[in-house]
Amino acid sequence: MSVLGFELEWFDEVSGILQTLYLKFFLDDNTIEILKGTSTFLKRIFYPEVKLSDLFVGNSITVFNRLFLIKKFANKATTEYMNAREVRYLCRIGRDNLSQLGKLLIVAKNVGLVLGKVVTTSSSFYSSILAADQGDVVIELVGKLCTNRDALLKAIQVPSLSSVDAVMASAQEIEDALRSCGKASFRSQNCTLCLVKPHIMKSQTTGELLNAVTASGDFQIKAVFSIHMTLSMGEELFEVYRGLYHNYSAMLEHMCSTPVLAVLVTGTGSNADYEDIVSSFREFVGPGDPALAKVLRPESLRARFGESVVKNSVHCTDLPEDGEMECRYFFETLSSL
Incomplete structure (x- = not known):
């Protein structure tokens, strides 16, 4: 078999219409083509961010900033394969x-x-x-x-x-x-958000990163939730950084490229009700630039797992007053969608 077919679902945020498309994956060279009915939606190209390992029912992929949900295999041959x-x-x-x-x-x-x-x-x-x-x-x-x-x-x-x-x-x-299962519900106070970025998810180092968080002895994981954010979701969360972050557009595009893992973090033991958990965890995460983190905080998450300013392993809540708000956005607003 040389070509696999997948039925995709795409919500066009401009028109507000939910559309059904079809993706072809060519096994001989790992190229893709997307069809809308019998018309070409995206001509055959090599798109390195889409691999065969990504193509399973229920997963979502992003191609040129469009988010597609894989609904089912498109034909009997693909299903059997x-x-x-x-x-x-x-x-x-x-x-x-x-x-x-x-x-x-x-x-x-x-x-x-x-x-x-x-x-x-x-x-x-x-x-x-x-x-x-x-x-x-x-x-x-x-x-x-x-x-x-x-x-x-x-x-x-x-x-x-x-x-x-x-x-x-x-x-x-x-x-x-x-x-x-129902949707995750927000039940914590004195919490902070740790958002595991797409490059960590794709490289499959999420386990090592989460281990680092719990092995510190200062933090515990209270809830987790995976989601593939749309650009509008990302803009709502990161709007406050638009004028402060010179790589804002690249960061936003990266955060919406594949699913992320939202992690609700609190303190441990006697520190479970620690009111400044946001600042404590932000210090543990380290400076935004991994190169700087390797010098100033070599044991921090960004020093250990970051690659660049955009791919710096995780987003974490910046201001103490925003911890509950960011957690609520993921574990109440987005999880209910």
């Missing part, structure tokens, strides 16, 4: 053990899995494949070209992942289960 090579897991981590999330993502990467959707449950639920309590985190993991389809089930049988449940499931079963 992808199903023969794809494995999916749905995992659950208890709300009191979210420090294990980073470890799970590292293990998943090591067995060839990529991160799909992530939600924090708003209430207890039971589906045909998984049960979870309020505040638990449910994670979709997807693998391509997997020769050992139960590799994750074996890999999580270690004490450090004792609170992780995992089950293999179909795309439809996972979609139904995630819908049963």
Whole structure:
């Protein structure tokens, strides 16, 4: 087989119309073409940000600043090809053990899995494949070209992942289960937002970064939520930086290029009610320029994981008075969409 077909959904923010398009992925040279009906929407090109590993049902991709949701395989041949090579897991981590999330993502990467959707449950639920309590985190993991389809089930049988449940499931079963989770709800005070940027998600170093946050001993993860932001969502969040950030346009484009992971962070133990968690976490994240961070704060997140001013690993809340507002924007406003 030389060409795969995928049905896409695209919301045109200008016209306000939800459109159905079709993407062709050419296996011989990894090029793509997008059709609108029988007409060409995007002529065949090589677009390096779209890889075969990105093309699974439920995932979203960005091509020239347009966000496309992959709804389904477009034909029987593609369905058979992808199903023969794809494995999916749905995992659950208890709300009191979210420090294990980073470890799970590292293990998943090591067995060839990529991160799909992530939600924090708003209430207890039971589906045909998984049960979870309020505040638990449910994670979709997807693998391509997997020769050992139960590799994750074996890999999580270690004490450090004792609170992780995992089950293999179909795309439809996972979609139904995630819908049963409800939307993440905002329940914290004295919190700050950590937004894991697209380049970290694409390079699959999200697990190492989250491990660094919890291993510090000063911070704990209370909720997580994955979303592919549109340009309008990004503009609403980052509008205050427009006149302050000389790379604003590049930063905004990067933040909307692939899904990001929103992480609600609080203090630990006796510091759980620490009122200046925003400033404390911002100091832990480090200066905005990773090159400067490597000199001034070599143990900071941006020194360890940042690549450039735009790709500096994470966005974190800047001002103490904005911590609750930014968390509420993701874990209340965006999660309800």
